[in-house]
Amino acid sequence: MRISKEEVAKIAHLARLEIGEADLGRFAGQLTDILDYMDILNEVDTSQTEPLYSPVEHETPYREDEARSECSKEEVMRNAPRSDGEYFLVPKVV
Amino acid sequence: MTAIYQMSLTEMSHRLQSRELGVEQAVSACLERMEATEPDIGCLLHLERETALQRAREMDAAGPDPEQPLWGVPVVIKDVLATKDVPTTCGSRMLESFVPFYDAEAVDRLKRAGAIILAKSNMDEFAMGSSTENSAFALTRNPWDTERVPGGSSGGSAASTAAGQTPLSLGTDTGGSIRQPAAFCGCVGIKPTYGRVSRFGLVAYGSSLDQAGPFARSVEDAARVLQVIAGKDAKDSTSSPEPVPDYIAALAERDDLKGIRLGLPEEYWGEGLESDVDGVCRSALHKAQELGAELVPVSLPHSPYAIAAYYIIVMAEASSNLARYDGVRYGYRDTSEKELTRMYFATRSKGFGREVQRRIVLGTYVLSAGYYDAYYKKAAQVRRLVREDYQRALQDCDLLLAPAAPGVPFRLGEKVEDPLQMYLTDIFTNPLNLTGLPGLSLPAGLGPETGLPIGLQLFGPSFGEEKLLQVAYVLEGALPDLPFPRGVDK
Numbered sequence: 001m002r003i004s005k006e007e008v009a010k011i012a013h014l015a016r017l018e019i020g021e022a023d024l025g026r027f028a029g030q031l032t033d034i035l036d037y038m039d040i041l042n043e044v045d046t047s048q049t050e051p052l053y054s055p056v057e058h059e060t061p062y063r064e065d066e067a068r069s070e071c072s073k074e075e076v077m078r079n080a081p082r083s084d085g086e087y088f089l090v091p092k093v094v
Numbered sequence: 095m096t097a098i099y100q101m102s103l104t105e106m107s108h109r110l111q112s113r114e115l116g117v118e119q120a121v122s123a124c125l126e127r128m129e130a131t132e133p134d135i136g137c138l139l140h141l142e143r144e145t146a147l148q149r150a151r152e153m154d155a156a157g158p159d160p161e162q163p164l165w166g167v168p169v170v171i172k173d174v175l176a177t178k179d180v181p182t183t184c185g186s187r188m189l190e191s192f193v194p195f196y197d198a199e200a201v202d203r204l205k206r207a208g209a210i211i212l213a214k215s216n217m218d219e220f221a222m223g224s225s226t227e228n229s230a231f232a233l234t235r236n237p238w239d240t241e242r243v244p245g246g247s248s249g250g251s252a253a254s255t256a257a258g259q260t261p262l263s264l265g266t267d268t269g270g271s272i273r274q275p276a277a278f279c280g281c282v283g284i285k286p287t288y289g290r291v292s293r294f295g296l297v298a299y300g301s302s303l304d305q306a307g308p309f310a311r312s313v314e315d316a317a318r319v320l321q322v323i324a325g326k327d328a329k330d331s332t333s334s335p336e337p338v339p340d341y342i343a344a345l346a347e348r349d350d351l352k353g354i355r356l357g358l359p360e361e362y363w364g365e366g367l368e369s370d371v372d373g374v375c376r377s378a379l380h381k382a383q384e385l386g387a388e389l390v391p392v393s394l395p396h397s398p399y400a401i402a403a404y405y406i407i408v409m410a411e412a413s414s415n416l417a418r419y420d421g422v423r424y425g426y427r428d429t430s431e432k433e434l435t436r437m438y439f440a441t442r443s444k445g446f447g448r449e450v451q452r453r454i455v456l457g458t459y460v461l462s463a464g465y466y467d468a469y470y471k472k473a474a475q476v477r478r479l480v481r482e483d484y485q486r487a488l489q490d491c492d493l494l495l496a497p498a499a500p501g502v503p504f505r506l507g508e509k510v511e512d513p514l515q516m517y518l519t520d521i522f523t524n525p526l527n528l529t530g531l532p533g534l535s536l537p538a539g540l541g542p543e544t545g546l547p548i549g550l551q552l553f554g555p556s557f558g559e560e561k562l563l564q565v566a567y568v569l570e571g572a573l574p575d576l577p578f579p580r581g582v583d584k
Contacts, residue, residue: 008455015413015458016420016435017451018443031456033514038402041472044479051474052481054302055288055530056332057556063328075195081427088422093434 001039003031098123100578103167103261103315110166111158117150117166117210124168124212124260131257131582135235137250138259139173140181140214149210162208163322170254170263173214174221175201175306176295184297185217185229188425188445198295199330200264200306200323207322212260215250219447220416221268221299223247224519226275227510228449235506237279237579238546242503245275248309252279255309257582262310262319266296268303269404270498270523273535276309277498277549280537280576282316282566283309287557288530289334291320292327298415300408301332303527313536313567317341320559336557344560345567352386354565357491361397362522368501370541374548375497378538381572382495387565390491394483399476400525405517406460406473407528412450413457419445452513481529488531488555493565496522498535498549526553534562539574547576 005024008031012019019027073085082089098120101109109115125143132138146168159165176182176194183189197205205211218228226234226249234249236242237257244253248265252275255263265272267285276283284307291306298304308319321341327333358379367375383389421427421441428440446454460469487494499522509516526533531553538550550569554562 003459011455011459011462012451014462015417015454016438016442017446017454018439019451019455023448027452027455030452030513031459034405034456034517035459037514038406038469040402041399041406041476044396044399044476046472046475046479049475049478051471052478053474054332055481055528056334058289058334058336060331061328061335071195078195079192079424081421081425081429090422091432091434091437 001032001035003028003035099127099258101261102312103310103318104312106261107164107167107318111160113158117153118147120166121146121150121168121210121212127257128213128259131237131259134240134582135237135253135257136232137216137234137244137253137257138170138213139183139185139216139231139250142180142211142213146210146212159208163318164204165208167209167262168212168260169204169209170213170215170251170260171201171211172217172248172251172263172265174217174266174297175264176297177201177211177214180211180214182214182297183231184221185219185231186445186447186450187230188419190426192424194295196295199292199327201295203323204264215248215254215263217250218247219450220297220412221247221266221271222412222449222453224270224274224516225504225509226250227506228447230447233506235581236503237581239503240581242505242546243278245278245503247271249275251309252276252281252283255279255311256281256579258578262308262315264306265309266304266306267527268300269408269527270520272307272309273498273523273533273549273551274520276535277547278503280547280579281309281311282313282537283307283535284316284320284559285526285533286320286324286559287334287532289332290532290557290559291323292330292333294327294329300411301415302411303408313563313570314342314345317345317563334557339560341560341563344564348564348568350386351382351565351568354387355390355491356382356387357390357392357487357494359392359394359397359487359494359496361394362496366500367497370502370543370546371497371500371548374539374541375550378550378569378573379495382569385568385572392487392491392494394487394525396476396479396483397525400480400528401518401521403473403476403480404524404528406469407477409453409457410461410470411457413454413461416450416454421445449513477528480525484529484531484553492561494553496551496553498522498551502541502544502546502548522551531556532559532562534566536566536570537573537576540576
């Protein structure tokens with residue numbers, strides 16, 4: 001299946017990525033090659049097969065929903081590009 | 095006498111515990127080795143010189159603790175594992191300034207066992223790659239031939255351990271990122287069973303595939319590291335309650351391979367192997383036979399589909415996992431944009447490298463409305479079939495054996511322009527991550543034509559690391575000893 005530059009731009013937009021005009025064409029070609037390769041999966045009959053999303057075999061463990069203090073506000077905030085110590089600061093939303 | 099940097103983990107640990115070797119002495123020797131080799135191989139992103147020396151002096155003053163199996167041992171950690179107060183960049187501009195306030199569980203366990211972190215190692219950005227060439231910061235070279243790649247994505251850790259910078263390092267394996275670089279650099283690498291080692295603090299790429307594991311220069315050394323990092327962790331619900339056996343004790347239980355059935359998947363031993371890989375791996379099979387193992391032909395019929403299923407799943411998971419990098423709570427932010435949505439676009443487009451963007455776009459595509467069933471669900475169905483193939487083969491055999499990669503380490507730059515060709519270099523390592531089963535890459539010798547190291551992989555049943563280590567240990571004893579890599583010992 002041929003992926004067009006427009007489709008790449010549309011998908012990239014969904015992922016909040018902006019791909020430059022020069023790269024769009026390149027990406028479109030590479031994505032086409034890669035997805036063409038993926039078509040090999042259509043040779044496999046999976047009509048009777050349940051999908052396997054995780055290899056985990058044990059039951060998911062449950063625990064009490066207890067509040068715990070594991071880190072300080074300073075620790076959580078210290079990697080923020082901008083904060084006032086109380087809140088993460090972002091550019092205006094609208 | 096062996097130089098300190100040449101010591102195995104087992105020997106160094108013994109000497110540290112008996113105080114024949116001081117911790118500061120060991121740390122200094124490793125730092126010197128790093129200084130001597132880094133100009134040639136460039137595997138480190140961040141050095142913790144002063145903290146490590148300080149810690150070493152404190153430990154020397156306090157004296158050895160026999161309860162700590164890695165007491166005083168210097169280690170290198172792949173930069174995808176969070177290290178408290180030490181930068182953790184994932185090889186990405188996006189996290190260039192990120193300094194975690196906590197340790198990954200695997201790192202914490204190493205520290206509690208007495209290990210000292212000396213450095214963080216280079217990697218493909220967010221572990222996406224097979225050559226470490228996708229790092230935003232450094233070019234890592236193979237210590238055997240500095241014109242070639244060390245493999246990836248844990249290429250920094252593999253090259254570091256192979257070059258003797260420290261006796262061990264940690265890496266992570268999502269689709270072969272421990273086993274393939276271990277093979278390319280001539281060291282032992284283990285991808286444990288999914289759930290054997292906690293993923294807490296391992297920056298997520300493909301959450302249903304990622305596992306952390308050790309690089310070392312011998313099977314025994316690797317077993318000692320796995321012993322420390324394996325086990326249930328309440329902070330990772332996918333970590334398994336399965337008890338951790340005594341791996342070191344298991345090594346002493348065998349001195350031959352009598353009664354062991356080793357399956358040879360026909361899909362891995364056919365055409366397409368480079369002659370050095372074919373020759374060295376087949377001579378290892380011959381040794382296994384001489385040691386008493388029975389070689390059994392087996393088939394993993396869905397192997398030709400595994401790599402496509404793998405890339406669909408890993409890209410889908412990556413696109414979801416990497417949605418968190420939005421320039422708000424941590425990491426890079428583009429400050430030129432004055433509106434929130436524009437800031438997201440600018441941050442992500444400038445913070446992520448090309449390959450990461452490519453995988454996010456592909457992952458978003460396969461998860462998007464109208465394509466979800468055709469790609470993502472289909473891949474997950476094929477994933478089950480791939481796992482059933484392996485389980486069936488392992489019912490009849492103790493372990494499976496295969497080359498770690500179809501070829502020797504490729505040249506720097508050889509595959510960077512063609513992502514699909516790069517993906518196909520993982521053809522022998524990807525399927526195992528789909529199954530969750532454990533694998534070990536063992537140096538099988540140097541190729542007679544290229545003089546480059548060749549790795550043999552062993553696959554085992556779920557939580558079968560004990561058997562994997564046992565068989566690898568016996569086989570290692572019969573295989574040629576690798577010298578130190580010539581690229582760094584001119």
